[in-house]
Amino acid sequence: xxxxxxxxxxxxxxxxxxxxxxxxxxxxxxxxxxxxxxxxxxxxxxxxxxxxxxxxxxxxxxxxxxxxxxxxxxxxxxxxxxxxxxxxxxxxxxxxxxxxxxxxxxxxxxxxxxxxxxxxxxxxxxxxxxxxxxxxxxxxxxxxxxxxxxx
Numbered sequence: 190x191x192x193x194x195x196x197x198x199x200x201x202x203x204x205x206x207x208x209x210x211x212x213x214x215x216x217x218x219x220x221x222x223x224x225x226x227x228x229x230x231x232x233x234x235x236x237x238x239x240x241x242x243x244x245x246x247x248x249x250x251x252x253x254x255x256x257x258x259x260x261x262x263x264x265x266x267x268x269x270x271x272x273x274x275x276x277x278x279x280x281x282x283x284x285x286x287x288x289x290x291x292x293x294x295x296x297x298x299x300x301x302x303x304x305x306x307x308x309x310x311x312x313x314x315x316x317x318x319x320x321x322x323x324x325x326x327x328x329x330x331x332x333x334x335x336x337x338x339x340x
Contacts, residue, residue, distance in 0.1 A: 190338055195323040201227045205234020211339020214263035215289045217306040219298040222314030227323045228296040241265045263292050270297040308333035
């Protein structure tokens with residue numbers, strides 16, 4: 190995908206809603222970006238687009254939250270891997286038990302969560318600290334995304 194500029198937090202949420210329209214149960218999304226890049230803001234948009242129960246906040250201290258669907262769609266599993274020491278700790282969360290029935294979002298998952306599924310989207314957010322403008326790039330991996338990513 191060509192990099193896309195998101196000028197505001199509302200644009201980041203709207204992009205998440207747009208991305209959510211192409212997601213289904215079993216999808217894994219790995220979010221990468223520095224502190225303040227918009228990973229949780231994007232997840233708020235994904236949650237809105239999926240129609241799950243909120244509020245969506247950073248799960249940094251609880252590591253993972255499950256947000257059930259309000260519209261008979263898949264639940265959203267929201268994981269923050271920032272404090273995890275490696276794949277073994279991520280594996281201890283037993284995410285693979287939920288991955289087929291949910292849309293799983295892993296913040297700070299680059300280098301940790303790729304083994305959860307051969308089919309995944311990697312979303313890289315880069316924020317300009319002076320303007321708060323974000324650039325987003327979405328890359329699909331695996332057969333699920335061979336025809337392209339949802340936005």
